[in-house]
Amino acid sequence: MSTCTLRRIRPWLGTYVHIDVTAPNAHCAETALQAAFSEIATIHQAMSFHAPGSEVSHLNREAHLHPVVVSAHTLAVLVASRRFAQQSGGIFDPTIAPTLVQHGLLPCPVAADADGRASWEDIEISTDGQVRFLRPLWIDLGGIAKGYAVDCAIDALQHAGAQNACVNAGGDLRHFSRQGERHPLAIRHPADASLSVPLGHIANQAVASSGNFLLGRRGHQTGASPIVHPHHGVAQSRPRSVTVIANTCCEADALTKIVSLLGQDASPLLARLSASAAIIEAPDTLQASPGFWSALGHDSAEGPPRHA
Amino acid sequence: MSKSCDSWSTVSLVSLAGASLSVLCPPTVEAAQYMSVEQAEKAAFPEADRFDARVLRLTPEQLRSLDAVASVRQRGEVRQIDAWAGNKLLGTLYVDDVLGKVEWVTYAVAVGAEGAVRSLEILEYRETHGYEVRTPSWRKQFAGRRLETPFHFGEDIKNISGATLSCSHLTAGVQRLLALHAQLAKSR
Structure with missing residues (x-):
């Protein structure tokens, strides 16, 4: 069966939203893309903190x-x-x-x-x-609305007849495949945005990352982070990133903030939501919660095989 | 600390890089093309039967006046494509590039004859182009481990999760193009 794969990127939600879609034909793929971007635009306009009309x-x-x-x-x-x-x-x-x-x-x-x-x-x-x-x-719904918008876009793509799709809103992403196809996942290194670290594969899952890098500030000299502890109000400033894998992107998005602040103490909540997480700290450490590596398709609880 | 904390595992990113053939991606990144200029023309002006394209080379004075509107690194060459249906001007598509912190974006803004934006599409998106090496000592660890093949964004690794890249420089680019459009409309 011939299929059509399209990729589009548009600026929404304060970032670049990438959508890849595979559908039975070009018309279906185009309709699905328009429906997905339309959902994202609606959510952006409703939940923007910046726009006085939202x-x-x-x-x-x-x-x-x-x-x-x-x-x-x-x-x-x-x-x-x-x-x-x-x-x-x-x-x-x-x-x-x-x-x-x-x-x-x-x-x-x-x-x-x-x-x-x-x-x-x-x-x-x-x-x-x-x-x-x-x-x-x-x-400010910025800590969760992006993930929610990604979920709604995936729903729209599915509803419009897409076979495979991936929506990536600046690192908050969700993958969908009717055939259960796997999709490679990489994350940016917290100290050097030009480097990405391949982690494994996802299938019909959502991933979100939070970090205080890539905001126009340099490695160790980062300023205030958008992650704020509601009780202490102190913004963390270490080059650190958190990646969460969950069933929905809304959950993944919110959980990145919680794991950033609670660290490994977020384990019970992660388990309750069938989610997993990794905390990456410069220069070279990745701490993975139970289930993180298996969520990425690795058999070993220790992650992919590697050299010493 | 709850008991389940014990079962978190720790690995080094260097060892992960050593494990996988795709390794850490080098900073030379090839462009991912999302739409061609022709596709953008047709998508913005489906009713057009003719497109007239020219390249605008912005003068230093023009660039300075646009800097006053919004400051962003722009190439200084803008493609201007008029869409016609018979002898009726439907509008103009501008194709331009802006340089952000870690990505370089080619985009197309369609402006209708009445002056309103019809569409905004990203045509090409390249990450880490011209991006400075942030922590040389850390990167040295990977010397000799990297693959020489360039990283095709969206192909080799389709999903990159990381902190949000702002699209504010693109917003600035669009503001500049609209100001340019207004300047050009006056002189037409």
Whole structure:
């Protein structure tokens, strides 16, 4: 059977979104690509912290004054954020935006000043989908929305009849294959973005990475990291990266923040979500959680065979 | 620390590199072409029956005026392609390159005759082009271990997961092209 494979890349979600798709014919592949990019564009526009017209900006301006109705996408990401916040004991917190603004990692929004005591617990979601903040606060869904958008794009590609697809939004990626084909996975080295380290293969899984490199700063001289501890507010600045493999990209994306802050203490949550992780630290160490190497198709729990 | 922490395993990246033939990828990276200029023309202006292409060489004054709009490394040569249906100008496709921190991007912006952006497509995307070596001592460990074959992004290794690359320089490039379009429209 002849198939058509297309690849496109467009700037969304503050990064480059790559989509590879294989479909039974060119029309199907093109339709699937358009559907996937359309989902990503919708999610970008709803959840941008930067755009004054986004639903997130609307929430940050008004949700502490009165309940605000949001779209199904934003609601789904808010619900997921609250769930991760609860599951991580508040380590994942979508209300840390004031710290990111303070460090110059996000622009200052046009909104009432955030209450320093506010946390994820001040986000109230009613059963009819209305959102209310119990205190003035700034939410930023940047720690999870990209993964969610990748999941929605994969759903759209599948729905449009794609046979194989991979969506990669600047390192948050998910692979789909009806035939269960495997896809090679590599990660960037935390100290040198020009080097990538091959790790193995994934099939119908999602991967996300977080790190404080590649943000225009140099190796050991990195400045503030976008990963902020909600209790200490201290941004880590070591050249370190975390890679998480999970069933959905939304989970993988959120878990990278949790593993970055908790390290190996994130093991119970990883296990509960059938996810695995690796922490890579410069110059040369990779610590893999139980299940990380098997998720990448290696038989040995120690990873691929290697030389001394 | 919970008990399950004990079962995390530690390996060195050097040993992983030694294990695999594809090893650590050298910094020479070949381009991945996503769309040709012809495909971008047709996608942006499907109703066109003719495309007129020319190369604009921007003068130092033009480049300076664009720097005031948004600063980004741009080549100074922009392809300008007018799309026609009969004698009606449908719009213009601009093809340009911008250099980011670790990637070099060729992109196409289609502007309709009314001046609104119709589409933005990435045509070619190359990573690590001209990228400086960040930690020479670390890299020395891999001397002689690297394969000499260039790394084909998206082919040899389709999935590279890493911290997010910002696309802000592309946004700056688009802003410059729109400013250029406005300048050129005045002089037409």
